[in-house]
Amino acid sequence: QVSAALKEGHVTPTELCQRCLALIKSTKVLNAYITIAEESALKQAEASEERYKRGQPLGVLDGIPIAVKDNFNTAGIETTCASNMLRGYISPYNATVVQKLLDQGAVLLGKTNLDEFAMGSGSTDGVFGPVRNPWSYSRQYKEKSVPKSHSEDKESNWVITGGSSGGSAAAVSSFTCFAALGSDTGGSTRNPAAHCGVVGLKPTYGLISRHGLIPLVNSMDVPGILTRCVDDAAVVLGSLAGHDPKDSTTIQDDFKPFELPDLTDVSKLSIGIPKEYHAPGLSSEILALWSKAADLFQNAGAKVVEVSLPHTRYSIVCYHVLCTAEVASNMARFDGLEYGHRSDVSESTESMYAATRREGFNDVVRGRILSGNYFLLKQNYEKYFVKAQKVRRLIVNDFMKVFRSGVDVLLTPTTLSDAAPYVEFIKEDNRTRSAQDDILTQAANMAGLPAINVPTALSERGLPVGLQFIGRSFQEQQLLTVAKWFEKQIQFPMIQLEEIKRHDHGVLQDQKSTSFS
């Protein structure tokens, strides 16, 4: 919609950009952004405006404000990964996905907040502080929350965004941008998408370039896409997917961007319901929603079958070992010599490295590095690392078996419950939380499959809950078509931002229902 508006001149790219920047300022409490690239964004918007005036926009994304998670390199803009290790690091280059978006004319508003080095499921463990879920300030949430006492600080029961791409999810959810990039290694795009009521797409591993995405787990990382509707996700996917010579893990098949058909007949569809996803701790609310969704498909004529993915519960353990092992390797590059923080200690190379890393990394990162090194020790290599790789194959085989039996798409919950209040969430440590929260999303990363969170309904507490669709490798078109059909059936309510709305009534009105496609 907004793209059409730009084309017809109802609004100009600079106006749009300015409004978004103003909204970012007024929603500062959310702490969704680490860096705001105001000057360059306005320049990009001006350039876009020129193109529209000449009737030559670069495409649907020309002039559209976007945000990028702060673990993607962005030339000339600080890239921190929410860590002291990279404070002050100005990227000398753009990640391929960033470059692609800029080439399409998108306007980069800024870098969004995350858990330090994308490790975490709350977006609470970065050095710039936690991200607040915009729904904490929605009428829907406030109506349902019971104040414990008059004097209680209104602010104290704000809820988390989920993570680790919490900043990106919050940015899209609060209308400060029309699309955002996140990353997804264990669910880091889908988890916050579910908690913030936005669409979160994890593409198939190998479809989108990881060049410029600061790596966590090379064999599972993918750039993630966060938008307000499925059609928008398809548009962004269209501009990002495809082989990149700079990332040799991207497949060489030709990728053709697609438009999503308006599916009306689902009778040829087979939806699988994996019974193991009825995990311990799954809230009864979400269980009911999942069931309702399955019924929705069935009543519309689709074939809905229960399936089994027997190794699901080991996925998180497997991830734990493989992730920490790859992290131990990937974090070795941070030694203070070429970029990033450097300690003043200078007795020897080793002591400088050790001090730099002690000063630059938080407990979570250090913990994972040490665990990873433990699993990679010669005496443990077979027992843990290779064992985990074998279990990984079993998990992948589970999925292959189910898809071979005729199932097109799997339907599962995305999270175990709606977003927790920050004060509750921090009672457990990062590793425990990640193990609990990633359980439903992780297996898709293990197998490299595409998966998408579609916001489904509001919980009893007035917070968003989403459901996840998992598709076959490289079948994003099918996956998104099904997701779009579902999205249309359920009509997820729009967030009614309260206090924030008071300041920017005009701004929000225009941006409220807009998608850009």
Added chain:
Amino acid sequence: EKVSVEVLDHLEHLALVDFRDSEGVERLQKAIQFADQLHEVNTEGVEPMDSVVEDRCLYLREDDVTEGNCTKELLENAREKVEEYFVAPAGNIPLPKLGERETFLQGS
């Protein structure tokens, strides 16, 4: 079976990262305990999987120089440099042993 101090020290050396306090060591213990669940799975005859795209040939480009000459940009982010070199402290001095360096493990 707790992890021995020797192994903990070894890990600090390998990772060049320290445990910092007892919580850090506890964290490792719990991580190992968690990972031990893997042994419940029967993986006889199963090949380890390195990558989900193992059934494809990865792209290898021609060995031609297509970019470079960006010394200035690359040096920009380094704190200590001389001419076109990154400067590091002496590399032939090993990290002090357990008894001599500042580490939480000393007390164990």
